[in-house]
Amino acid sequence: MRNSGGAEKKRRKLTQRVQFKFVLAFFTLIVALLGLVDTYPIAASRDLVASEKESSLLSQAGVISASLSALDSLSSDAVGQVMSLLDIAGLERIIVTDGTARIVYDSRSPSDGGKYALLSEVALALDGRQVFWSRFADGAFTSRAAIPVYSSRGLSGAVYICERDESQAELIISVQSRLWMISLVCLAAAMALTVVFSRALTARITRLAEAMRVVRGGDYAHRIKPEGNDELTELSEEFNDLTERLETTEAQRRRFVSDASHELKTPLAAIRLLADSIIQSEGMDEATMREFVADIGSEADRLQRTSEKLLDLSRRDAGAPRALSRVDLGEAAAATSRLLTPLAAKMGVQLSCSAESDCLVTASEDELYQIVFNLAENAVKYNVEGGEVAIDVRRGEKRVLLTVEDTGIGIPREDLPHIFERFYRVDKARSREKGGSGLGLSIVHDAVVSLGGEIEVAAREGQGTRFTVSFPPAAEEGGGEL
Amino acid sequence: MRKSAALLLALLLALCAGCSVWGEPWDICRVVAPHYREGAELVRFETVNVPEGAGMIDALIEALNSPTEDPELQNPLPEDGKILDWRLSGTVLELSAGEGYALLAGLDKTLCDCCLALTLCGAEGVEAISVSVNGALVTPELGERDIVVYDAASDAAEG
Numbered sequence A: 001m002r003n004s005g006g007a008e009k010k011r012r013k014l015t016q017r018v019q020f021k022f023v024l025a026f027f028t029l030i031v032a033l034l035g036l037v038d039t040y041p042i043a044a045s046r047d048l049v050a051s052e053k054e055s056s057l058l059s060q061a062g063v064i065s066a067s068l069s070a071l072d073s074l075s076s077d078a079v080g081q082v083m084s085l086l087d088i089a090g091l092e093r094i095i096v097t098d099g100t101a102r103i104v105y106d107s108r109s110p111s112d113g114g115k116y117a118l119l120s121e122v123a124l125a126l127d128g129r130q131v132f133w134s135r136f137a138d139g140a141f142t143s144r145a146a147i148p149v150y151s152s153r154g155l156s157g158a159v160y161i162c163e164r165d166e167s168q169a170e171l172i173i174s175v176q177s178r179l180w181m182i183s184l185v186c187l188a189a190a191m192a193l194t195v196v197f198s199r200a201l202t203a204r205i206t207r208l209a210e211a212m213r214v215v216r217g218g219d220y221a222h223r224i225k226p227e228g229n230d231e232l233t234e235l236s237e238e239f240n241d242l243t244e245r246l247e248t249t250e251a252q253r254r255r256f257v258s259d260a261s262h263e264l265k266t267p268l269a270a271i272r273l274l275a276d277s278i279i280q281s282e283g284m285d286e287a288t289m290r291e292f293v294a295d296i297g298s299e300a301d302r303l304q305r306t307s308e309k310l311l312d313l314s315r316r317d318a319g320a321p322r323a324l325s326r327v328d329l330g331e332a333a334a335a336t337s338r339l340l341t342p343l344a345a346k347m348g349v350q351l352s353c354s355a356e357s358d359c360l361v362t363a364s365e366d367e368l369y370q371i372v373f374n375l376a377e378n379a380v381k382y383n384v385e386g387g388e389v390a391i392d393v394r395r396g397e398k399r400v401l402l403t404v405e406d407t408g409i410g411i412p413r414e415d416l417p418h419i420f421e422r423f424y425r426v427d428k429a430r431s432r433e434k435g436g437s438g439l440g441l442s443i444v445h446d447a448v449v450s451l452g453g454e455i456e457v458a459a460r461e462g463q464g465t466r467f468t469v470s471f472p473p474a475a476e477e478g479g480g481e482l
Numbered sequence B: 001m002r003k004s005a006a007l008l009l010a011l012l013l014a015l016c017a018g019c020s021v022w023g024e025p026w027d028i029c030r031v032v033a034p035h036y037r038e039g040a041e042l043v044r045f046e047t048v049n050v051p052e053g054a055g056m057i058d059a060l061i062e063a064l065n066s067p068t069e070d071p072e073l074q075n076p077l078p079e080d081g082k083i084l085d086w087r088l089s090g091t092v093l094e095l096s097a098g099e100g101y102a103l104l105a106g107l108d109k110t111l112c113d114c115c116l117a118l119t120l121c122g123a124e125g126v127e128a129i130s131v132s133v134n135g136a137l138v139t140p141e142l143g144e145r146d147i148v149v150y151d152a153a154s155d156a157a158e159g
């Protein structure tokens, strides 16, 4: 039945593991986040630079245009003169054209003078519009602007300026690369952390699964060492509780089986012995023979009682359905005391019963009789000559109380916690001599618990015992009885 | 179904072969419509196939006179300002245009002149063009070298 844990352990594909899914999810999340963090500021600063360039370039072009507006017509010489007066630095190129897009001034290649400038910016400016655009590529901001030139006679030409800015671009690029570096480091760190954490997590799950396998193999003593204080710890603790429960249940089951077989074997062995001695001793006198046969009878009785009680207990364990009704506990107590009067008289014990009326509880009649009978029988059986037994039924504040008190031999303190266990007897010899099997109180306990009641015992060795059972009262029945 | 597909393929192949036999590709200069000019170029080239040799200039002028199919492009020549005739004198291609050409002024005229020059210069023996209307010269000699198509200066530094 028991397999080695390793052989059963399933090998999972990497992609099927929780850890993989975990790491993948985190990776995607972090990459998306870092992507956003990396691109947004760069885009924003680029926009900022572009808008700054727009205003500076347009104002520079405006200055040139304003200076040229004094000229009636844009001739090469006149424009050259005006431009030499203006002190404009830092531009890549300045082109001034007349109304037909013919270049009258070119700061970069004066040889282009007289050529036609087929530039869209110039064309738009000649259309009377201000143009600006900026591009960030190849490690530089290239910005172009063009505006019309108006003279007293109307539109006379256009100014086109172009600027290449590498220092700003360099700054942005260096910031960008630094951001990427930082992101990469962050990503690596986050991934490492995720791997470590998820491994720790899955390792705990794996340990839990392994522990389950071990317990399934039959080792109920196996426990998981609880770590941390999270849901998995709770799970491990639950698992430990479960196995502990399993362990005690299993131990109880084993003891019960061995106790039960022992209990059944003892009377059988006695019967066997008695029968053998009858057969073997020839010429046995009739009186002895009768005595032996009577003993066989009483052993058989005990066997019957024990097996009946066992049957009762196992039926209760199996949760057999039973008919519940409103039963008067007082009546049950009175009937039981009548039943036990002959036994009490034989033992020289004074048995008294007092019961209030209307002590109704919801129970099956048989169970209630069993409870009262077993308690009262014990009180009579484990008593002393001239002792007393008092059965009392009362309605308490919220409960119905049954008290069975005696002045008998009592129960030693160290045995008190065990008396409700199956087959437990305080004094084996004495109990046996009284025909006890040690099942009575455990039947009582189970029955009380199944009826929603509680049982308590108070005892002192040599001074008597008191069992107190409390039941929830039966619910009022429709109120139509009065 | 399969037969028709094969037929179509054969037709396509024949067409392609025909094209390459028919002539060589040539760039016709067109003007970008005002709406699309921002941040783009002002003139753009459209490729057509023209026969080599004698019929080439005729074919080019025919192409220049016909409208373009590209919605972003325009033919700058006015309806009544199309090229009617041409004569090669030396390396200068003397074009005579319809009356509408003489009415052009400012940027519009520059665009027409430049488109003609950029398309025709480079054809066999042509280095410059001139345009006249009814014998009167409206555009004196204009060659490819007289035109700046884009601001190379700002990009030159990139290399």
Ligand SMILES: Nc1ncnc2c1ncn2[C@@H]1O[C@H](COP(=O)(O)OP(=O)(O)OP(=O)(O)O)[C@@H](O)[C@H]1O
Binding pocket: A309, A374, A378, A379, A380, A382, A406, A408, A409, A410, A411, A419, A424, A425, A426, A427, A431, A435, A436, A437, A438, A439, A440, A441, A442, A464, A465
């Ligand atoms: N009233 C009591 N006074 C003293 N000892 C008691 C009393 N009731 C129970 N005991 C002790 O508790 C043990 C368990 O009682 P229980 O009724 O379960 O078994 P039993 O009386 O021995 O057998 P059974 O009731 O099955 O015939 C008894 O053996 C006895 O030693």
Ligand SMILES: [Mg+2]
Binding pocket: A374, A377, A378, A436, A440, A441
């Ligand atoms: Mg008993």
